Every structure is written in structure tokens, then in C-alpha cells.
Amino acid sequence: MSRRIVGLVLALCVPALARARGQALDTARLHHKADSLLALWREANVLGVVQQRVRDVRNHRAAQVTRATAAVRGEHPVQTGDLMVIADYPDSLPKLPEAAARAWDVLTTTYGSQAAALVAQPIRLAVVFGNREAIPSATSRRVPHNVTVDELERTLLGMAGQPKVDSRFSRWLGNTVHPVLDTAATREGVYVQLVTAGAAAATDCFKGHGDGCKAALQVSEDSQFYLSVYDAGQRRGAVAAARSPDVVDPADHARYARCVDDGVDSACIDYLRGIPLQQIPQPLNFEARNLLVSTALVLGGPGAYDRLMADSTAPVIARLEGTANAPLDQIVGTWRSKVMAARPVAIGVPVGEAALAAGWVGLIAFGAIRSTRWRLS
Amino acid sequence: MFRAILYQQWKWTRLIVALGTLAAFTIPIFSLSGSGGDLDHKAAARFLGHIQSWGIFYPTLAGTLGVLVAIGLWAPDHRGRHVYSLALPVPRWRYVLLRYVAGLTLLAAPVAALVLGAVVASAVSSLPVGLHAYPIGLAFRFALALLVAYTLFFAVSSGTARTAATILVTIAALVVVQILLSAAGSSVNILMPIANALLTAPGPFAIFTGRWMLIDV
Numbered sequence: 001m002s003r004r005i006v007g008l009v010l011a012l013c014v015p016a017l018a019r020a021r022g023q024a025l026d027t028a029r030l031h032h033k034a035d036s037l038l039a040l041w042r043e044a045n046v047l048g049v050v051q052q053r054v055r056d057v058r059n060h061r062a063a064q065v066t067r068a069t070a071a072v073r074g075e076h077p078v079q080t081g082d083l084m085v086i087a088d089y090p091d092s093l094p095k096l097p098e099a100a101a102r103a104w105d106v107l108t109t110t111y112g113s114q115a116a117a118l119v120a121q122p123i124r125l126a127v128v129f130g131n132r133e134a135i136p137s138a139t140s141r142r143v144p145h146n147v148t149v150d151e152l153e154r155t156l157l158g159m160a161g162q163p164k165v166d167s168r169f170s171r172w173l174g175n176t177v178h179p180v181l182d183t184a185a186t187r188e189g190v191y192v193q194l195v196t197a198g199a200a201a202a203t204d205c206f207k208g209h210g211d212g213c214k215a216a217l218q219v220s221e222d223s224q225f226y227l228s229v230y231d232a233g234q235r236r237g238a239v240a241a242a243r244s245p246d247v248v249d250p251a252d253h254a255r256y257a258r259c260v261d262d263g264v265d266s267a268c269i270d271y272l273r274g275i276p277l278q279q280i281p282q283p284l285n286f287e288a289r290n291l292l293v294s295t296a297l298v299l300g301g302p303g304a305y306d307r308l309m310a311d312s313t314a315p316v317i318a319r320l321e322g323t324a325n326a327p328l329d330q331i332v333g334t335w336r337s338k339v340m341a342a343r344p345v346a347i348g349v350p351v352g353e354a355a356l357a358a359g360w361v362g363l364i365a366f367g368a369i370r371s372t373r374w375r376l377s
Numbered sequence: 378m379f380r381a382i383l384y385q386q387w388k389w390t391r392l393i394v395a396l397g398t399l400a401a402f403t404i405p406i407f408s409l410s411g412s413g414g415d416l417d418h419k420a421a422a423r424f425l426g427h428i429q430s431w432g433i434f435y436p437t438l439a440g441t442l443g444v445l446v447a448i449g450l451w452a453p454d455h456r457g458r459h460v461y462s463l464a465l466p467v468p469r470w471r472y473v474l475l476r477y478v479a480g481l482t483l484l485a486a487p488v489a490a491l492v493l494g495a496v497v498a499s500a501v502s503s504l505p506v507g508l509h510a511y512p513i514g515l516a517f518r519f520a521l522a523l524l525v526a527y528t529l530f531f532a533v534s535s536g537t538a539r540t541a542a543t544i545l546v547t548i549a550a551l552v553v554v555q556i557l558l559s560a561a562g563s564s565v566n567i568l569m570p571i572a573n574a575l576l577t578a579p580g581p582f583a584i585f586t587g588r589w590m591l592i593d594v
Contacts, residue, residue, distance in 0.1 A: 348514045
């Protein structure tokens with residue numbers, strides 16, 4: 001009897017053991033495959049890096065050759081710092097040296113030591129005349145011969161571009177760090193944003209509460225910022241702005257309707273939790289944040305941009321403080337005071353405009369009154 | 378004599394002036410009709426857009442009123458072939474000056490009405506933080522625009538019908554030439570530079586452009 005039982009148990013165990021052994025082999029094979037894929041990926045990665053380096057070296061050498069031979073070839077390059085600009089008709093752009101100097105100044109102020117890498121390649125300009133056909137070129141930007149210094153400066157900065165930033169900082173900022181060119185206009189724009197943002201935090205910031213500014217700028221990188229930045233009514237508005245009723249997922253329709261139609265705040269919060277962060281309306285846009293970064297860079301002085309980009313894993317607050325060598329309260333306070341000082345000039349009629357109107361009135365009225373003849377038709 | 382001319386002109390233009398005065402008083406009030414006690418910060422952007430859309434009515438009213446009053450002042454003279462004015466014992470320049478100043482006096486009523494309407498509307502409205510009312514600035518711009526329109530068309534109307542006809546024919550000719558140029562496939566635009574010259578500084582109508590906002594940041 002017992003032999004039968006042992007036999008039965010053995011008969012049951014043998015296939016199970018065989019199956020277990022087969023699974024172990026499968027797992028080992030998959031592990032092996034995964035390891036070989038990882039090795040391949042690493043090799044490909046190294047190859048990619050090497051290719052990039054080779055490309056960089058080649059570009060650098062080409063740039064050096066171009067720089068070294070530009071003057072010899074009679075291209076009359078304009079050089080300011082590391083920025084070299086080559087125009088096909090340099091005499092037609094008398095303001096080019098001034099624009100290049102201004103552009104280089106902006107680049108070094110904003111990006112510090114990284115500015116040189118942006119302008120490794122000389123910038124080429126093709127001057128366009130009204131009566132002459134411009135020679136098309138893939139490497140040069142066409143500029144009219146009567147371009148202003150400001151436009152030329154912007155063209156040069158646009159062609160220089162901006163250094164890449166890490167994904168964490170880019171996610172918060174919404175872009176790469178841009179130089180602030182028209183400071184007064186940018187501050188004015190941010191002032192109007194604070195007034196019209198439609199966010200409780202922005203209102204608090206406008207009233208002078210530093211915490212409101214920090215919340216509105218979202219420096220804490222809070223994924224649930226809508227809880228502190230908006231009040232209940234504003235969250236409802238944010239949901240309505242984020243999704244129109246036509247594109248709401250059928251499964252979310254009831255929650256959406258409870259939020260937008262019935263004004264139930266918990267439904268709004270639930271709905272906002274389900275939306276990707278970048279699709280939730282922000283109280284202040286890239287311009288406001290970029291101005292904050294610019295403020296930190298100015299406060300930080302030399303090497304500020306290098307400090308900003310030194311640790312791509314650090315939180316935004318720590319990076320801004322490191323950049324400015326100052327606490328966040330001071331950076332945000334400086335940012336706010338400059339924005340508030342830039343309140344746009346509203347409705348008032350400028351003196352010049354009023355004088356001009358009065359001048360026209362006087363001239364026309366004088367002409368009408370001085371007409372001496374009774375002219376009958 | 379001034380009082381007699383003023384009274385005469387009042388009789389001729391009272392309907393235009395009365396309607397203009399009523400419009401000047403009510404436009405600011407209607408433009409702020411959306412702002413009650415419940416208007417909060419989140420509606421500021423929409424509210425500014427609403428105010429901006431009403432801004433078109435101020436220069437339109439100033440232009441229309443200036444043109445109609447200026448034409449209205451000279452229409453009886455043209456109809457009577459200037460016999461009445463020739464019979465008056467005053468030189469022409471004095472007669473024109475009296476007409477001009479009397480017209481200005483009549484136009485003071487719409488300007489005052491706009492000041493009053495704008496002040497009342499601003500006082501009763503509840504504005505979000507950061508927004509301010511500019512009733513006097515708006516009224517000053519309105520007064521200047523009205524003055525420019527009135528003076529220009531007063532000068533045109535004080536001439537002969539031939540003068541007015543010459544101006545109208547010139548404008549019509551420019552439009553016709555532009556249409557013909559466009560029809561011929563030409564990209565030349567002769568109207569735009571003229572419009573730009575008139576509407577931007579130092580053009581005479583530069584005061585009509587710009588921001589006509591009763592409420593702004």
C-alpha cells in the first residue's frame with residue numbers, strides 16, 4: 001500500500017520538478033538575454049557619445065579654421081569676445097559692431113562661461129538690399145541692410161541660441177533659460193499677469209506676501225500646486241480651462257460635470273489629479289519664471305549660471321539659492337519689487353501726444369479763421 | 378453777439394448735442410455694467426477685455442459728434458448762400474471765430490457728461506485688486522479727440538461746397554486708384570501709408586488711436 005502511495009507521489013512530483021527546472025532555465029535564458037541587451041545598449045551609448053565628441057571636435061576645428069581664415073579671406077569679421085559675426089556686406093551694416101558687443105554682453109551676463117560654447121561657430125549674416133537678389137545660403141541669416149541695432153542684437157542672440165538645461169529645471173521653467181532683453185517690457189508683462197492671473201497666490205503676491213509669490217511661481221515643484229495656488233472657484237475655472245466639455249473622457253464626465261456645473265470642489269480636485277501636470281493652467285507663465293531666474297543670475301554675479309546648472313538633481317529652490325548666493329526670500333523679494341515698480345503707464349494722455357493734438361487744432365483753426373474771402377460757389 | 382450766435386447754433390445742433398451728451402454719459406456706465414460686488418480677481422482678465430471692447434465707442438462718439446456739429450454749424454450759411462453773414466457788420470475772421478468758439482461751448486456738454494458718467498461708474502463699481510479707474514484721463518483723451526475732429530471738419534465746412542467736394546473727390550479718387558491697382562495684380566498700397574500718416578504720430582488723428590480704457594492696471 002505504502003509503495004503504491006510512494007509511487008503515486010513520485011509519479012506526481014517528477015513532471016512538476018521537470019516543469020520547475022524548465023521555468024528556471026527560461027528565467028536564466030531571459031536574464032542572459034536582458035544582460036546581453038544591456039551590454040548592447042551600453043556599447044551603443046558609448047558609440048553615440050564618441051560620435052558626438054568626434055562631431056564636436058570636427059565642428060570646433062572647422063570653427064577655428066573659419067575664424068582663423070575669415071580675416072585672411074577678406075570677410076571682415078566683427079569680433080567681440082568670443083562672438084564672431086561675418087556679414088557678406090559688412091559696410092552695409094554700420095551698427096554691426098555695436099549690436100555684436102551688446103549681444104555678447106547679454107550672453108556673458110546670462111550664461112557666464114557657457115556663452116563661449118554657444119558662439120563657437122561664427123555667425124553669418126546675408127545682407128538683403130531692396131534692389132539686389134540675395135544669395136541663398138543655409139548657414140547665414142538674411143537681414144535687411146536698414147536693420148536697427150535692437151533687431152540686429154536679437155538676430156545675433158537668436159542665432160547663438162541657448163544652452164540646454166536638464167529635464168528637471170526645464171520642467172519647472174517651461175523652456176531653456178533665455179536672456180531678458182527688454183527688461184522693462186518683461187516686468188510690465190509680469191505685473192499684468194499678477195493682476196490678471198486668476199489665482200489666489202498671485203493676488204497674495206501682488207498684495208506683498210512673499211509666500212504667495214513663491215506659490216504662484218511654483219518654486220517648490222509641488223505636483224499638487226492647484227491646492228495652494230487656487231481657491232475653490234479658481235480650481236473650477238482651471239478645470240474648465242484645461243478641458244472643454246467636448247473632449248472630456250466619458251468615464252470622467254460625471255466628475256467633470258460635478259466640478260464645473262455643480263461647483264463641487266472635491267470633484268475638481270479629483271479631476272485635476274487625473275490631468276497631466278503640464279495641462280493644468282499655470283498662474284504665471286514662462287516669462288515670469290525666466291525673470292526670476294534672471295534676477296537670481298544678476299544677484300549671483302560671475303559664475304552664477306554655472307552654479308545654476310551644477311547639480312541637475314537638486315531642487316529648484318536650492319539651485320536658485322546657489323545661483324544667487326542668497327536665500328530664496330531675497331531672490332523672490334527682489335523679483336517682486338522690480339515687477340511692482342514696472343507698473344504699466346495706463347490711460348493718461350502723454351504730454352507729447354496732447355501737445356501734438358493741440359498743435360494740429362491750432363494750425364487748422366488758424367487756417368480756417370485766417371481765410372479772408374467770402375468764397376461763394 | 379456771441380450769445381446770439383451761441384443761441385442760434387444751439388437751435389441748429391441741439392438734437393445732435395443732446396444725443397451726444399446722453400451717449401457720453403451712458404457709455405461709461407454700460408461699460409462697467411459687468412462689475413458688481415462679486416467681481417473678484419479671477420475675472421480681472423475677462424473684465425479688462427470687456428472694458429477694451431467698449432473702448433471703441435469713445436473715439437467713435439468723439440469723431441461722429443465733432444463731424445456732425447461742425448457740419449451742422451455751417452449748413453444754414455451754405456443754404457442761405459452766406460447772405461446773413463455778409464450782412465453782419467463784422468469781419469470774416471471774427472465771425473468764424475465766434476462760430477468756432479460757440480461750437481466749442483456746445484461741445485463742452487458731452488465732455489462734462491463723459492466726466493460725470495465715468496466718475497459715477499467708477500465710484501459704484503467694485504474693482505479687483507490691481508485695477509484702477511481713470512475717468513479724468515479718459516475724458517481728457519475724449520475731449521482732445523472731439524476737438525481735433527470738430528476743428529478739422531469746421532475748417533472744411535467753413536469753406537465753400539467746392540472745397541468739401543474737392544476733398545471728397547480726392548478721397549474717392551485714391552480709393553478708386555487703389556481698387557484698380559489691386560485689380561491689375563499690383564501689390565502697391567497707396568491707402569495704407571496715407572492712413573498710417575494720419576493715424577500715427579505726428580498725424581492729426583493720432584489721438585484717436587491708443588488705449589481708451591476707463592479701467593486699467
